[in-house]
Amino acid sequence: MSTSLLTAVGSLLLLIPIVPLLTYVIGLLLPASHIVSRKRTLKGINQADLWQVLVDVEKHPEWRPRVNKIQLNHESCTDDRIVFQEHNTRNRTIVVIHVHQVPYSRLLRILQEIPTFSGSWTFELEPVISDTATAPNTDVDQKKENKEEQEEEHQDQVDLKITQQGVIKKPLLRVIYMLVLGLERRIDIFLDDLERKIQNQQQHDNHQIHISTTTIDQMTPTNIGVMDYSIMSTSNLPKDDKEGDVKEGETTTASDTKELEREETLPPMESLTPSILDESKDISASSASLLSKDKNNSSGWDMVSEIYERTK
Template sequence: MASSSVSTALCTLLVLIPTVPLLTYVIGLLLPASHIVSRKRTFAGISQADLWHILVDVQNYPTWRPRVTGIDITENTTTNDTENNTEQQHGGDRIVFQENNTRNRTIVVIHVHQILHSRLLRILQEIPTFSGSWTFELDELSLASVDGEAVSLKITQQGVIKKPMLRVMHMLILGLHRRIDLFLNDLERKLKQDQQGSSAVEGRGQVTQSTITNIGANVAPSEVIEDTDKKQSSTSLLPEVKDKQPPMEKPSSLQQHDLDASINNINHNNGWDMISEIYERAPLSASSSTSSLKKQQ
């Protein structure tokens, strides 16, 4: 009995192993090869022109798309003319580049600027598993619940999956919009990091300004005036000293008459002669002259 049950299980496995892939292949044949799916997301705090610049700046894709390891631009016919916002032809502004991913695969991509700041066409070169294009549609919004600017981004994928088994995997398991969701998630992460970085810079600037304001507020006005007075006094010390010296008062006519009379009486009584006093007096020594000068001072 045991041997018969084991043999039955083995036979069942031998039948199911080739049946499952065959059934999957048949289901894939019944599914349509082409598909159209779209995803839409709103980004706040960014202008339509800034979001457009991020999408067309393919050289910086590896900095915010983790699955992209490198970009090699092979053709670039874009212009810097932003004044003309009319619809552009496919032969106009476009960029062709090779996108290298983490699976060591290289995909050739063509970006065509159909309408400046509004419509971008991304065409993928045909590969064995997938071929098709993405259409980016940007629309600026004014939402009451959002402070500042807001932009809605809609990505429409028109693709063709040629292999039937891959159709089943993408349509029933992975989802046809998987690549779009990955791209939008990476873009949203980048915008949040940029906004946090700019907020941090503004916060540091506000802290520095408030610190300077507090320092200025803590300095008393009297200290500022005193410091200014010190600077002025240091630069104009000598003139102030001269100005502070009291002016010599001239004697009145009555005082001058009394003084002259006193001198005449002294000269008459003592026989003092000014000429003889100057020429006949013995010369003073250096020490005595110095001491007399000090006393006079």
């Protein structure tokens, strides 16, 4: 019993130095250089905005949790090249160079993490193109509508492909990255952080749109300038309006008020008694007789003048 226990302990003691040695040997057998790539469709962002997010390196710590600080080397920066140092949460510094090979389409990221990793990332941005094709017998208008719908559907979708070409010099790290963690691990972390940043930005934009839409709805013309006449005090109204026939609690418009005032200035038909009608008839008859007398007087005056002239 004791012999078997001693044998097991001795075997473990022999394996402890053998495991690192064996790992080192496997690392030597693995190639130091590698090429891996990842491609992901990012929704909710267009190609120009995605490019701006990638090249605006000073804001990378805002959406990359593993990056503490970005320090630009202004002396080495040009219009198509940005040189900076990336300080991560593991207290390591990575020297990075961004080269704008094709604006809004292709970006080269050269990085060197001493002594772990050195290599480059190539970012390729392509707009999403729909694979669905229209039927050959459809009308021209229908084809145009389908094309417009497809463009509208994919206008905020971009395919981002990252190709990593790297060299891992240490054999032990080569085994860890190639056989345990995976060579695509850094790319996957970067894409996850980028996708999370786009989703948060999209939620923020939708919230702002909702707030602005609610504000506009509250300021529509139907809600502006509406006056509640039912709460108006009768003490502020003219005396004639108080004595009108408007019932308490009813509202009147400006046209109704003018109509009531005009009706009050005219006497009602029932108030015209027969005596008043007779007086109006007498006045009309007297005016007619006066007109006839004026005509007779004017004609008589003309005849006297003519006789007087003839006697001369």
